[in-house]
Amino acid sequence: MKKIKALAATGNLSTGFREDTLVRAVQEGAHFIGCDAGTTDSGPYYLGSGNPRGPRDGTKRNLHIMIREALRAGIPVIVGSAGHAGGNPHLEWTLEIVRELARENAWHFKLAAIDSEIPKEKLAEAFLEGRIAPLCPAPELQDTSIRQATRFVAMMGIEPIQSALNAGAQVVIAGRCSDVAIYAALPVLEGIPKHIAFHAGKILECGSAAVAQRFYPDCMAAELDQDAFTVEPPNPAFRCTPQSVAAHTLYENADPYHLVESGGTVDTTDAQYEAISDRAVRVTGARFIPAQKYTVKIEGAALAGYRSIVVAGIRDPLVLRQLDPFLTSLRSVVERKIEDSLKLTPRDYTLQFRVYGSNGSLGQSEPCPQVEGHEVGLIIDVVASSQSLAADILPIVWHTGLHHPIPEQQGLISNFAFPFSPPGTDMGPVYRFCANHVWQLDDPCEPFRMTIENL
């Protein structure tokens, strides 16, 4: 009976792994090396701006070891969600590193790039055809807002990766991709049942995160057959326990038992986790429930404005005991000044006082927003339609606030302790996630364009 050994290099391509662990795991007979390179966890900036999260040198080091070992062993490398957000610039950034490595090391191999950025016009058409449906919760999306947004990607399932493998690719660099699909694509192609391949993919996708105690980021491996998969960390310093593996199915999911993927849902309600040594766990019992209609998830980012901020401390107990009314009256004074000097109404910009020591971390969800300490940290946060406008508004706010009066003090006071000169900085563009939707497809590969390069 055919067995497939899947190797996850690490949880995120930028974090890294121990070289000796990966070398040993490949020598032990891995059939492919997978690695996830992206997430939406860091917010919408990367998708919107097109900037990768990096670091470039770390990513290059990791790809170097992965590709070198894979070429030596004659097995493929599969990287998903290239460059953090999986858009065209992110994909191109990653491909350029791979090409550079091939040149520097005189490697020759077949490279597949799978593009997941969706032209806005195409997505707007799909929307008008009724093929785009919201998940819950989701931002409001219309064909007009699609056209006004900055960038969209679709999250591929296993099929585009399988096409690349069928085309003989030795290195697959995929745009936005389900983490699970990176690890399920090849096993399913080789005849492993989907319920096993997808459940194993969920355990592998964070690298060594499913071990009992993760001392540092490293590789993770699983052996898949027709009935089960066995997960065992290739680093002898790590061990998996039934609890550590089962607990990992909870991580970052809204529902611990149902993992929705393109093409179906993995139901782990009846999964069994059995220790077969003090380091390895055999997993059985998940089910794969095929979806009625094949869908891919859409992610989008839209420009929300440009941000400038100032950082200040407030220590005077007389200001602190009336901080809320102080900031409310400051706001009304600065709104008037901004209107007078810049001809902008409050609708034209967003002014936020972020008060650390009160509700800086939780905002409106803070159950105890009153100030209890002897000082607070204040971030004055301005978002406007251009960077120069935000930068023009900001000094009006901080300079007015610096000398804003309180009844107990008679004479000009200075309320803010600025640690820096200048007191603040421009933060650049601000994006927002503008879609949490699925796109119904007739062909799972339709939105994804594959390019093969012979290096």
Added chain:
Amino acid sequence: MRELWQFTKLIRSKNAGPFELTFDIMFKDEDCFSKVMTGGKLSAEVIAQLYNVNLKQVKFFVIQSLLTVKISIPRPVFSGDVADTDVYGGQFHSPLVRLPVDAG
């Protein structure tokens, strides 16, 4: 009055995608788990009230085999949006840490 952290080995929050927050509460042992769960002070209703969300939007899972409670709620502000305060959602569990659970 004893607090939730005194019964747990892990209380964490994290994004489950940019639009939802998820909380994992793992108990120290069966005794801690059953004391808190029978006390009734950790429930979907308590979460709805604490985080000011509609009860129908609270997903509340009790995973006996892992001595774990998992809860998911919609984000009050989507991750990274102009008014967001916690892009990763990593501090939203904080009000739960000292939740009085009164489980003698």
